[in-house]
Amino acid sequence: MTDQCTCGDAHTTSKVDLTPIEPVLERYADDPGGLIPVLQETQKLYGYLPKEALRAIAGVRCIPFSSVYGVATFYSQFHLRQRGDKVVRVCHGTACHVLGAPEVTRAVVEELGIKIGETTEDLAFTLESVACVGCCGLAPVMLVDGQTYGQLDIVEARRIAATLREEVAAERGAASSLANEGDPA
Amino acid sequence: MTPHAPTQGSTIIRVCTGSGCAMNGSLEVADAFEAAIAQAGANDSVRVVRTGCHGMCGSGPIVTVAPDGVFYPKVTLDRVTRIVERLVADGGYVSEFLFRPAEDAEPIVHYADVPFNAAQRRIVLRRCGVVDPEDIDDALALGAYDGLRKALETLDPDSLIEQVKASGLRGRGGAGFLTGQKWRFTRDASGEVKYVICNADEGDPGAFMDRSVIESDPHSVLEGMAIAAYAIGAHEGYVYVRAEYPLAVKRLRIAIAQAEEKGFLGEDILGSGFCFEVKVREGAGAFVCGEETALIASIEGKRGMPKVRPPFPATSGLWGKPTCINNVETLANIAWIVVEGAEAYASIGTGDSKGTKVFALTGKVRYSGLVEVPMGMTVRDLVYGIGGGCAEGRDCKAVQIGGPSGGCLPFELLDTLIEYEALTEVGAIVGSGGMVVVDHETCMVDFARYFLTFTQEESCGKCIPCRIGTKRMLEIVTRITEGEGQEGDIEKLEKLARDVKNASLCGLGQTAPNPMLTTIHYFREEYEEHIRSRYCRAGACTALSHYVIDAGLCKGCAVCKKHCPVGAIWGELKQPHTISAERCIKCGACVEHCPFNAIKRV
Missing domain, CATH: 3.40.30.10 (Glutaredoxin)
Structure with a gap:
C-alpha cells in the first residue's frame, strides 16, 4: 500500500512541471486571501488545475490540501481536468433562454458531438453553459474563447460550430506539418 | 451637464x-x-x-x-x-x-x-456612452471626481453621511437597504481598520448594468468608493468583479492606475491627507458570492458560503473588521448626490423610493438594452414607451422583474409603479434590475423551472432548506413540464416554497421560490393545464407538444422527410406530408430544414 491518494486522478499520472507556478506563489505569499488569485493564475498557466499543482499550493501556503480542493471545486471557474483547445460556452441567461438558447444548445451539442460539460476526446472542444454573459441585448449568445456570437438561431449556431471544427482541424494540420518540416527524417 | x-x-x-x-x-x-x-x-x-x-x-x-x-x-x-x-x-x-x-x-x-432615450433620466449612466472609459481626462472634462473634491474640501464624514441619508438612496443590488444608514453603522462600528467593498459580482441572469457602468465609466464607481471610504473611515477597498467580465476587469485596472497617477486614489488624495487604495478581486464563478457574507469569504480566499447575520459586515466583515459593501450602481450615484445635493436627488422618485434605477430591458421587446428611469414610472411606460412594446407587434404576456429572486407580473398588472414597496406588494422585486419581457411563446411553468434550475445549481449547499428544498421543487416542476404532473403538485410546491423562503440562511434561498410562486399566483391555470390536460398552451414544453405540417403551406418538397432521423414523416412528392406523432422524437430537424415554414410545434 502506498499512502498516495488515488481518487479520480487516473488521467493525471504524468508529471507536471511545477516551476511556472513558483513566481505566482511568491507573489501572493503575504496575501492571506490570495488562494483564489493563485488558483486563477495557475489555471491560466496550465489551462486547468493539475492535482500536483494543487498539492504544491497547499504545501507552500501551509493549508490542508482538502481546503485547496474545497475551494477549487466550489467555484465554477476552476477545472480539474484538461480542457479543449476551444471552449464553447452557450449562454443560458434569462433573455437567451426566452429567445431560444435551448434550441441553440441542442444544435451545438449535435454538431460537436459532446454534451454540456464535456470535452471531445481529441481535446479540441469543451462545451459549457454559462448563467449569463451580460450581452442580453444580443440574445441568444454563444462565446468561443474571447469571441461573442449573438442573435443566434439553430442554423447560425450549426454553421459556427462547423466552422470552428474546420478551424481546429486546419490549425492542427498546420501544426503537425510544421512539426514534420522541422523533423530531418 | x-x-x-x-x-x-x-x-x-x-x-x-x-x-x-x-x-x-x-x-x-x-x-x-x-x-x-x-x-x-x-x-x-x-x-x-x-x-x-x-x-x-x-x-x-x-x-x-x-x-x-x-x-x-x-x-x-x-x-x-x-x-x-x-x-x-x-x-x-x-x-x-x-x-x-x-x-x-x-x-x-x-x-x-x-423614444428609447427621451423618457430616461440618466444619473448613474451620465457619462456612459459619452466618454472614453480608458481616458481619465475625458471623464474629468465631464465632472469626474468633482464629488470627491467637494466631499474632501467642504464636508466632514458625518455631514457627508447625513447627505447620503437625506438623499434617500437605497442599495441597488437587490435588498434596497438605505445606503446612508449602512455607512452610519460602519462608521460607528469600533475598530481602526475598516474596508469598503464594491460588489460587482453581478450574477443575475438578465442583468448587465453593473458590467456596463464599469466598462463605460469606471471612474464613477471608483469615485463613489473613495467618497464612501472617506465617510466611514476606510483606507483600503476592494472591487469584487465577476471573472466573466474580462473587459470590465481590464478597464477597472486602467482606471485605477490613471486615478492613482492623478492623485484621486492612493496617498494624500487631493492634498487632504486622506489615503485610499483600491484592489481588484476577480470572482471565480459563484452566484451566491453576490451575497455579502459569501463575497467576504471569497475575498478571504475561502469557499463562498454565507454566514448567519448578525453580526453584519458593518460590524464584523472582511478579516473581522467593519466593512461597508455597496453595489456598483449604488456607488455610481454617490458623486452626483454630493455635487448636486441630497435634495436634488430626493426630488426624483416617490415616497420611499428616491432617485433613478437602471433596468436591463430584454427578452421579447422591440428595443432592448439598458435604461435608467426615475423611480415611480409604471412598468408599462418602461416596456411600451421606452422599449417599444413586444417585438413583432405581439401582446406582451408577462414581465419578469428582478431575476431569479424576483417575480413575474402579468399583462394586467403592468401599471404597477416601479418602487420598492409597490413591486414587493405584487410579488416581484426591484432587485438588481433585470426586466425580461415574454410573450405567448413562453410557458410560465417552464419559465419558473428555468429560474429554479438556476438557483438550485447555484445553491451553495450550506443550509438544508435551500439545498434540498430547491432540489425537490425543481423535481416537481420538471415533472409537470414533462407531462408527469400529479394532482396536488401545485399545493406541494406552494408549501415547499414557503418553507424554503422562511428557513433558508441567505437571500439566495429566501428568494429562490419567488419566480415560481408568482407564476403559480398569476398563471395558475397554466399549471393546471399541464397537470390535468397534459397541455402546454405556449407549445414550449417538448413532452407536451407535437409537430404538425400545415397542408396549405407544404409544397411536398420532401426535405423534411430526408432530414427526419426516425422516418416519422411520409407523403408523396408534391403532395402535403404528414408527421406520425407516435414515431416523432421531437428533435425539430424538420422545422429547421423546411424551406416553407410549413411545420409548427403545437
Missing part, C-alpha cells in the same frame, strides 16, 4: 465599443472613421472617441456626432465615408442612415429624441 455635448470644442464622432457593439463590428467602424477623417484632411476639427455602452445594444454599432447629437444606429463600414464626407462638407447628416421608429416613419435626427 448635457450628454453628447462637445468636450473640447471640436466635432466628436462617438463610436460605442461596448461588448454588444464591438461584437457587431464597431471597433472596425471606429478605425474606418479615423481613416476617413484623415483622408478628408479633417484631423484638426473632427476626432473619434471610443465610448462604452449606451444601452441600445440591439441597434449597434451606435454612432453619435457631437456637438449636435446626431444619432446613427447600425453603422456599417460602407456608411462611414458618406457620413464623414457630409460632416466635413457642411456639418450635416445623411438622413437615410438615421434612426426610424418604423420603416415608413420619419427619421429621428437627434439621439436625445429617440
